[in-house]
Amino acid sequence: MKWTGRFEGYHAGNFRRDLVSGLIVGIIAIPLGMAFAIASGVSPQYGIYTTVIAGFLISLLGGSKFQIGGPTGAFIPVLLAITLQHGYENLLVAGLMAGVLLVLMGGFKLGALIQFIPRPVTVGFTAGIAVIIFTGQIASFLGLSNIQKHEYFIPNMQEIVIHLSSANPYSITAAVISLTVMLLTPRFFPKIPGSLVGLVCSSIIAAWWMDGQTATIGSAYGAIPSTLPAFHWPAITLERMSQLIGPAFVIAMLGGIESLLSAVVADGMSGTRHHSNRELIGQGIANIVTPLFGGIPATGAIARTATNIRSGAASPISGMIHSLTVLLVLLAFAPWASRIPLASMAPILMVVAWNMSERKEFVHILRTRSGDSLVMLITFLLTVLTDLTIAVEVGLLAAAVWFMKRMSESLTVAKVLPDPQTRNEKVAEYIVKEEHDCPQISIFTVEGALFFGTSAKFEQSVRHAVRNRPNIVLFRLGRVPMLDTSGESSLSKVVKEIEGAGGAVMISGIRPQPRALLQRTGLESRIGSERYFERTGEAITDALSRIDPRKCAGCRHFAFRECALLSASPETDRKADGS
Incomplete structure (x- = not known):
């Protein structure tokens, strides 16, 4: 004006x-x-x-x-x-x-x-x-x-x-x-x-x-x-x-x-x-x-x-x-x-x-x-x-201080799996149960700002949930509006521990600000740009192609729609035998 x-x-x-x-x-x-x-x-x-x-x-x-x-x-x-x-x-x-x-x-x-x-x-x-x-x-x-x-x-x-x-x-x-x-x-x-x-x-x-x-x-x-x-x-x-x-x-x-x-x-x-x-x-x-x-x-x-x-x-x-x-x-x-x-x-x-x-x-x-x-x-x-x-x-x-306390309480890290009863099989936390949880793929929905006030909670939640050392860990970050260097440091530590145990990390739905920070710190290239996906479904499809088929033989968790076929497939058995 x-x-x-x-x-x-x-x-x-x-x-x-x-x-x-x-x-x-x-x-x-x-x-x-x-x-x-x-x-x-x-x-x-x-x-x-x-x-x-x-x-x-x-x-x-x-x-x-x-x-x-x-x-x-x-x-x-x-x-x-x-x-x-x-x-x-x-x-x-x-x-x-x-x-x-x-x-x-x-x-x-x-x-x-x-x-x-x-x-x-x-x-x-x-x-x-x-x-x-x-x-x-x-x-x-x-x-x-x-x-x-x-x-x-x-x-x-x-x-x-x-x-x-x-x-x-x-x-x-x-x-x-x-x-x-x-x-x-x-x-x-x-x-x-x-x-x-x-x-x-x-x-x-x-x-x-x-x-x-x-x-x-x-x-x-x-x-x-x-x-x-x-x-x-x-x-x-x-x-x-x-x-x-x-x-x-x-x-x-x-x-x-x-x-x-x-x-x-x-x-x-x-x-x-x-x-x-x-x-x-x-x-x-x-x-x-x-x-x-x-x-x-x-x-x-x-x-x-x-x-x-x-x-x-x-x-x-x-x-x-x-x-x-x-x-x-x-x-x-x-x-x-x-x-x-x-x-x-x-x-x-x-x-x-x-x-x-x-x-x-x-x-x-x-x-x-x-x-x-x-x-x-x-x-x-x-x-x-x-x-x-x-x-x-x-x-x-x-x-x-009060704001940081509320923000730390607002961060949630939930282990999820696709719900076959919903349209497009949307992932949900209630699907994950002791008898229904893929041993090889762990999917986490992270919701809330990942900053210095919530980074410790993020680390603790993920470490507790991946203690069974899955092959693939997929982080859904579409609901993380902001990431600071403390949050990036925590994510980097988690990635290092998962990779150190022989696993791999995938990320889906990440927003521009968090991704830009990961690019500047080099964590994106460390994870691998090919492991970033816009949609969770695309990431799951790629993850299923990377799992160990020998662990699928006889598995009765049936976490994904492909599991029934993988568990009973002769092809899976032959791959498990190394033929």
Whole structure:
């Protein structure tokens, strides 16, 4: 999809739709931008700057037609930890570095790799982030004083418990008003953003009847400037970069995951198709430029993107209008924002946390009581109790271990023989019995990936079944979709042992990838290309021509339809006598 393809056939009617949706989403983004910034440990205006600059660039340069970019709740625990540990200036450097990483990820076409992150891991860390966001607003909701923010969950909970006695009834009242109005507004006025109405109503009531009784944005962070900050290049040194490469990588990965998830949601709602690598590049450029004006890291916002589509957006211009709307509001009403109570903003983030928690999906996976449940719980608990980096790393490792366990269990190696009662005498496992099993030909159906997690099982199964040393061993590999070098090594060992005992190996139905690997390793030439067959029937016919006729004389297994003739044939007896 070319960049200009997103505007193909654009007309005045499309602009009207973009104007309406852009205004609506812009109004919604204002309180969210400030709230996300405060929760991340920085002044609220930096959230506004991020919405204006990053939001515009993501819509202009990204790969999704309807994506709305800006600060999001998923970043809060990561950004707060960086701010507490390294400071605001280093947060800007980490965001810029993350932008470079995103551009590189898009440039090297790694966008498709994001889809390989297991669902239990994403649900686990998303639910964990939601818990951190929700609990992080309890202090502001209750108006607790002298609260110190910590990097980890348990110390923050201890702070709340210690300072519960300092709860402010005025702050609680403002918070309850904001929450109530925010929840009721969609029921009566579904097209009006409830978060903004709740914030405005509670702020007006607080200004009239609780003036000076609650902490406000102005008292906590100072007045919000009514202009964008000047360009500022942060001090970037090798020492800083080495300290921040870890946090920058987490920001890039989380931003990439959330932006592409948001783009997928947008595709499902609009019937369009996003360009994942260009989306990463657009996100990267936005995160490189935004810190130069004081903004924090940004990504695609699922809820705002969905609102953009539902509001009738026709093109990326709606996202640009949303950013310009926020800029105009900043220029016109910034001094008023300083009087917003922090308690009025707390319910906004609590509702965001509730909506992003994926509670239904969490419970659904939990009810499976499987390895996926364990992976999700591990990721969730580590996200809450440690940090997102450790949680994702351990979660991915646990998911990989669980995947390998399932794959190893899925491999089956079954000894089979033709079923004379079926059409074309298809081979089946149930036909093989102690009294009905050819002493000279063993046929195995191998089903499942043959890789390092299943190679030992393959060796053990075959060795146990060929202990009677048959003349011919036929492996049916049509149901082996993938073979790695460990699987090839196991197959090579089995071939060597069979040939060492005087037998021969045949292979039928092998797929392109496994055969290509056998060709590269030389195992195909060792077995002999003449012993590879497309169909099992052809392989059996060839195998019967290679058996020792002396062992067929008097045999009563009758494993194949030719056995009755071979067992009783005078020709067989003469061959057995050497005449």
